[in-house]
Amino acid sequence: MDREQEEMQFLSLFSVFTESFKIVSSWRKIFTQITLTLILPLSFIYLLHIEVTNLLLHKIFYNAQEMSNTPLGSPRYEKLSDLLSSEWATFWLFKIFYFTLLLIFSLLSTSAVVYTVASIYTARDFTFHKVMSVVPKVWKRLMVTFLCVFAAFFAYHIVAFLVVFIWAVTIGIQSGGIAILVIIAILFFAGFVYLTLIWQLASVVSVLEESYGVQAMLKSRELIKGKMGLAIVIFLLLNVAFILIQVLFKVVVVHGWRLGSVDRTAYAILCFFLLSVFFLFGLVIQTVLYFVCKSYHHENIDKSALSDHLEAYLGEYVPLKARDVQLEQYHV
Structure with missing residues (x-):
């Protein structure tokens, strides 16, 4: 990362993507190793989950339909009932x-990529072995942050459910009710995007600063102010790409639709490759956005101090001090 801290705040959407591409292309070896070790398994787990879920649900719905057409209390009905219970147990x-493996590899990938980008930013020497030795220590902090974010999302959905419930029992679909429901849906989506952005930036904060958990979320909320528009556009573009990859995999690989003469295996490999690239660049972009937000708020990061604390991960864990990454402000 050859830009100075003061310049980062002026990066546009295109510049953020360009900077991220330069980082990955300039350090291909280390990012390839991280991808092969952590991101490829993450992509494989995600795509396998889509395929297996489809197979399990197909069997469940088929047996449920068969049971609905079978006389109640008959031996076949009891057999189908037991089979259905077993299939639902297998599904859950x-x-x-799946969610356990997904969480583990997601947090490990985030730890490795954020630490690597920060090491590049400080121009310090590092190896793949050093990165992988740091990952387990950073992972614990990210887990705490994830649990706090999960609690926030859970509470948010509970509140949203209550709002919709109140709408249903008081207004419903009578005159003007649909319009109000649309407004509620828009506000819900806006809040969901905001919480997601807080989570993504809080993950970087948890790795590079002393804050984690609720403190990292609060710090993330402050950092994203002023760069909300940029963060939202990045979020939307990345999610459009993510959805397109999922749709391609589901339509061609899972459901077997043919697009030209290419077989399902080739499309499965293509989706696997695209998803791996997406995960890698998404994490790099997420880290670059962190530095953009720090620069925008004039929170100059002392590179030598950041380098020292990154090195401290290799011994006893010493978190970044607030004075190193927050209180040394510069004036443009």
Whole structure:
């Protein structure tokens, strides 16, 4: 990262993507190693989950339909009932296993990429072995932040459910009711995007600063002020790309629709590759956005202090002090 801290605040949307591409292309070896070790398994787990979920639900719905056409209390009905219960148990056990692996590899990938980008920013020497030795220590802090964010999302959805419930029992679909529901949906989506942005930036804060958990979320909320528009556009563009990859995989690989003469295996490999690239660049862009927000708020990061604290990860963990990353402000 060859830009000075003061210049980062002026990066546009295109410049953020360009900077991220330069970082990855200039350090291809280390990012390739991270991708092969952490991001490829993450992509494989995600795509496999889509395929397995589709198979399990297909069997469940088929047996449920068969049971609905079977006389109640008959031996076949009881057999289908037991089979359906077993399939639902398998489905939920698979979901738990999937979400556990997804969370682990997501946090490990975030730890590795954010630490690597910060090391590049400070121009310090590092190796893949050093990065991987740091990951388990950073992972613990990210887990605390994730749990706090999860609690915030859970509370947010509870409130949204209550609002919709109140709308249903007081207004409903009578005159003007649909318009109010649309407004509620728009506000819900806006709040969901905002919380997601807070989560993404809080993940970087948890790695590079002394804050984690609720403190990282509060710090993230302050950092994103003034760069909200840029963050939202990045979020929307990345999610459009993510949705397109999912749709391609579901339509061609899962449901078997043919697009030209290319077979499903080739499309599965293509989606696997695209998703891996998406995850890698998404995490790099997320870290670059952090430096943009720090620069915008004139919170100059002392590179030598940041380098020292990154090095401290290799020994006993010493978190970044607020004075190193927050209180040394510059004036443009």
